[in-house]
Each structure stands twice: as C-alpha cells, then as structure tokens.
Amino acid sequence: MNGAAAMLLACALDPANADTIAFARLIGARLGARELLLLGLSRDQLAALVKRHFSRALDHAEIPTAVLWSPHWQFVSELRTLLLQHDITAATHAADAHCLATIIATACLRPDHLWRDLGLSGRDDVTSILHRHYPRFIARNVKNLRWKKFLAQEVALANGRAVTFAPGCPGCEDFAFCYPERASE
16 A cells, blocks of 8 residues: 555544545555546545545645546446446445446556556456445456456447447557457557
C-alpha cells in the first residue's frame, strides 16, 4: 500500500472495512500521482466518496473540478451499466457501487493491464474486488481471460456487437498476446 493510501486509511471512519481499504488503494494510487481525474468520477462523486469513507482526508480544494474526457465514454457507460446490473453483493452504499463501477470502467481506457491501470499490486487484487462485488458476473470468466479483455467481451456481447478489445488495450505491452489476430493489422 502506498503512502497516499495509508494516509487515507488513517482518516478512515472504518479502516477495517473491505470497501474502505479498496477505495483507499484505488484513490491513493491516483492521489499520490496527482491523477485523480483518472478515476473518472465527478468532483461531487469523489468528494462524497471521500466523505463516506475518509472523513477530512482531502481538502475539497484538492479534488479536481474538471472531469476526464474521452471519446470512449460510451464504452465506460456501457461497462458501468453492465457491472451495476449484476449482483452487487458487498457495497454498503449504492453510491459506492456506482463509484466502483465507474473507476473500473474508466481504468479500461488506459493502455496497460487493468491491475496497473487501477494502481493495484496485481491481478489478484482486481479479482478480489470483482469477486467481492460481482461474484456471479465474474464467475462467467470460465476461460480465465485477463479482466480487461473479459470486461470488453461482456460489454460487446451485452450490446449485440462483435467481441472486441477495450479502448486502452491497443497500447498494452501484451496486446499481441490477448489479440494475436489483431496485432498483425
């Protein structure tokens, strides 16, 4: 856990809560790098999330006023909707579920493995978060696909489109591994 995540946990209302720990890691990874916009949350959403979990952790002035813009917001919206449609079992607050789905979907715009895009330590961290919140949905990953590939596949199938990659996938070092048929294009 990085220093920013530890600082957030030190301000936590319930530092042992699994969601609080997950949000400390997700927000902390971006806070330390001054990249809070990469969470995909609006200023109000982020301020409310911080207030729910980390009382007085951030000065409101530290929260960016801009919102990340991307030509791929349709993908983000579709993935967020898909995640929220599935058995959200762990979220204690509906807005937390929405924030988590937004953070995960927005991370799929970045050009690396999902765990790195989320600022986590490895694939197991993503698996743990997804399993905690969307257990029946992620159980469909019977081929043990990488999470970003699986999520992009599920978005395409849910919307009646051909399976393709997430917007950030082409920039990943393992794009040719995940999509060998596309790497030669």
